Amino acid sequence: MHNIRQHIREFILLLLGWLLLVYSSNLMTLTRFNEKSIRTVHINSGALGLINFLLFYGCLRWIATPFFEKRHRTRRLVSVLFIIPAFTLLKYGFVKLFFEQDLLYRGHQIVNRQKVHVYTSLGEYFISALWNNVIIVIAAFSFRLFVLWLQEEKRRAALQQQQIQAESGFLKMQLNSHFLINSLNSIYSLALMGSPEVVRANKTLTHLLSYMVHQPSDISYRAPIREEISYLQDFVTLQRLRTGYNEGIVFSLPAILPDKAIAPLLLVPFVENAFKHGVSNRPGKPVTITIVCDEQQLSFSVHNYISGQQRDKTGGIGLDNVRKRLQLLYPGRHQLDIRDTGKEYFINLAINW
Template sequence: MESDKKNLSFSKQKIALILIFFWIVYILFDYVTTALIRFSYGKPFFSSIKLFGTTMYIIQLITIFIVYFIIAPKFLKKINWKSILIALVFSFSTFIIIRYLIEQIITDYLFGLVNYPTKTAISYYIYDNLHYGSFIVFSSLFLWMTLHSIHTLKQNNIIEKEKKEAEINFLKSQINPHFLFNTLNNIYSLVSVNSPHSLKAIENLSAIMRFTTYETNKDKIEIEREIDYINQYLDLEQIRYGEKFYVEKEFLIENSKKLIHPYIISPLIENAIKHGVVKDINHPIKINLKTNSEYLEISVSNKINQHQKDETSGIGLTNLKKRLNYYFGNNYNFEIKNDYETFHIYLKIPLNDEN
């Protein structure tokens, strides 16, 4: 992120080089165009640049720098018709004043030559220089707006990236407490009755907490790591419920080393266990997970526990939905069906290096 910020804007040195390069390209274009016109009239293609041709190029370069570094930043912070008009007035005024100073005062002092007769009317002088200064003024303002737009776009992208990273870190921080509340309740129930499964439950919880502490902080993990986490979680719940824990699971994994974002599929299973009925042999919780080279698909269905009232219900799925939007945009399928008796969730996400 720090490197992004360092590359966010052009340095003044880079901008100066861009402006000089633009000026050189303009000089070459102007010279070649003029040479072609001369050549069409039978005159030599190449000719020396005269005094006021040289001064004009100098005037244009000075104007470009003043417009870019002073006028445009001051008046075009908010681009609208009023600000553009003011910027144009000051830019043309700058060109006219600089040209007058160089070609009517400095050249007169150094060489005894002026470009305009001393009796030239002010109105004509201004009108004539509006013509000569139009290209360099408009192109300078356009160049500033273009580079400013690129800078603004980069800045907005970095701000948006920082915002999303902050949000995803916040959502991950919500995962661990949410899960911890569930599992500690399970262990408490085992310890309270001196169950021999207490140590096994603590062992499972330790393995699970290693996952939630280390793996969920990674951008991506191997699928097998999340599956191990799911199995540890189900083992913990099996200890809690004993024989009356009816879960049917089927994992068909083509490549267990394939990378996925952590804690993507687990919330679906946790939600089913927490808010579903696990003791009904006729309506077991069903988990079907399969992958191929392109997609991961998981469906989880459970009978709804009509007697459970939980204020935290839906936190896991809400967080999951936000993370799916962040990771995949619109490139995923997330469906929830609820007929008030059965709760069914289907998720399909792409498996590739881009996500």
């Protein structure tokens, strides 16, 4: 039942498109607008146009479609050799029966001093209409080929989207696992020191994990910028609890945030990197995080002094992954500048909404 409705809908849409095309093309070729010329347009576009459409649709539905599906190709091509002359004869009979004076009559000539009416013969009409039908059949094959091309492009786009989705999800999973390990290490450090802030740090981590878990895997999803910044604030709070130096972290935010959205978990790797490899327990050398955003752009910067201790060999994983995520999520709409002087580390990210 569903297939029948789909075929009926396809037939009606193609018919309307066909009539619109033939009527507009015939009207554009008119040099005079009078009753006779308008009647001729209606005959060629409406009456004969319907027969031409039946040839087009029948060839499209039962010949071209199976042909490109590689079903009995030889049989389909042979059937074309019968259908074209059959429709040519059908049109001649239709015109002869209903529109002989309009389309076949060519005036008169004097033969033996008698006026003889001259009409287009079957052979003459057959030759002219035959080429017209050949063009219609070629149009049916071309249209089917065009539809197949569109379907193939759609399939390729869907596969590419799935690939991007899978790659983005894999990169986000790596970022999340990397972040979780570092956060657990921070809480473990508090526990070793016997800090009473362990409970508070655990609650903050719970909030962070809840936010991470509830983010959809859809690559097109964007989280409100307010939620993403709140997530960053919880992360900074966790680091402050770990170090015990509030002055070692400077976090600057705009007073009013625009009603915009951003890919979730995109900014935290930069902040995590600053705490992992920077100095956050010296008020004179703080980790500085600055966010400026308006209706057009988000500007995000992180600056930290580099710790003299040996760096974690896996420290580059987060930044490498976030670079790839930016390329997937904001192609041509972001600018990332990273500068390492050996003593200081600067990250500047600009994203156009």
